[in-house]
Amino acid sequence: MGSLLVPTGKGRCYLPGFFRCYLPGFFRACLVIVSLLSLFSCWLYSTGRLHRLRRLGSSSPAQLLRDFPVKTFLKYWEDHGGRRLAAGSPPDFHDKMFTPVLEAFRNPDGRDGRRKRSGDVPKVVAYIDKAFLKTKWFVAHVRDIQEGHCPLPCTITTQLSEVTASPEDYTGFESGDCWSLVFGYIVETADAVFIHMKSIPSREKLLRDLRPRDPSQPWIMFEAETHFIASTKYKVNYRTLNGVFNRTMYYRRDADILFNHGFIVGRGDDASLLPRHWVREPLVHRANVTGRIAVAFISNCRARSNRLLYINELQKYTTVDVYGRCGRLKCGKSRYAEHEYRVDQDPCLRAAADKYLFYLAFENAICDDYATEKLYNLMFYPLVPVVLGGANYDDLLPPNSYIDARQYAPSELAEKLQHLAEHPQEYQTYLEWRKYYQPSTVGSSRVLCDLCTRLYDQAFYEENTIEDFYDWFVTKSHCTAWVAANGTGQRVA
Known part of the structure; x- marks a missing residue:
């Protein structure tokens, strides 16, 4: 049975991993309550409140509860308890197409x-x-x-x-x-x-x-x-x-x-079912990001989706660099699915991840369910995808992992991207899914x-x-x- 490690200011407090127990519901509920009380004790000890209350002579349970700041404890639970428990719990997202x-x-x-x-x-x-x-x-x-x-x-x-x-x-x-x-x-x-x-x-x-x-x-x-x-x-x-x-x-x-053309699968048991070359550990962290706003790789300049029209409008309000035949920047070659191709070793995509915050995954056509390797290739890297297509992306991607351009006019999208770029903590929430899921790295070769x-x-x-x-x-x-x-x-x- 695993353990939950809760860091404190005066040491470490270990809690049993009750959420992995397969006990009857009644006993499991009791264990959850005990776990919460234990975490409460750790919080009191780590914040010095227990020592302070005892020194003031207010050590009764009623006094402790009366003096207990709920919001502060919930924040502590989110930072040190809930997140750790979520990491070990079954994923609540499943790629419906896969x-x-x-x-x-x-x-x-x-x-x-x-x-x-x-x-x-x-x-x-x-x-x-x-x-x-x-x-x-x-x-x-x-x-x-x-x-x-x-x-x-x-x-x-x-x-x-x-x-x-x-x-x-x-x-x-x-x-x-x-x-x-x-x-x-x-x-x-x-x-x-x-x-x-x-x-x-x-x-x-x-x-x-x-x-x-x-x-x-x-x-x-x-x-x-x-x-x-x-x-x-x-x-x-x-x-x-x-x-x-x-x-x-x-x-x-x-x-x-x-x-x-790709898929997202939960880490652990689900990922272990698949051939090893289908999924690899995604890149979670990156160093020395220059902070440029957005990048796109486009070679079909006459796409029926009119994606270049959208990008041209977007460029009036924020920085968007376009690589490929349709842009002024060049890097590498076409990235269609090949068995030998490895997303994690693509120098162009890796360079993009170190330089940009957002990736424009704009499809060549906006048709029902159509989502190509253009989306999945970059999911390996810690960029936030901005999608323009006809797929129901809620069925394909984890919650809060992407931005749908069809919900915004170009000026509005530029404002949102700029806001996230200026608020790193809020931007980081779009990358949290990477702790719990893995993207495919083989395109559609399966x-x-x-x-x-x-x-x-x-x-x-x-x-x-x-x-x-x-x-x-x-x-x-x-x-x-x-x-x-x-x-x-x-x-x-």
């Missing part, structure tokens, strides 16, 4: 016992362009599956020999020249088909490659970005994809499989683990068709843009 993944790690034996099409371990065929096939991004996802980091196993392939091989002969993903599986019988042996949105040349080519879909086989539409840039290469008309897919893998919470997990869910194979794909993919994303006239969102097509 919870299904965490539950899969907590209960990894949740298999349905259903024999898959080609054995006990589900197989996935990936329909993906060879340009993406050879990127570190896709290789990183598959490596997590190969190395057993996912809570439940599956195999994913883009080659004929891998699909037809027996499980004991399976050697995992190897980057090759084949960019799609063009033989119908190969697809028939797979438990699901993973279709990369940016790799679809046309509806006709897709259906010709994959043959007609078995109603019980999931064809999973996968996309990491909004519909604005999902088909920049082939310019697919989304309306032509009506009736093609029956499952989705997307950043929106109404998708069958959630694509998260997303395929979610896919493997869902393949063990019998309901995932139930017959379903997205008849109006345009409505689901575009209309229901509810994308808006910031407009300078009144600082509110305005629907964009």
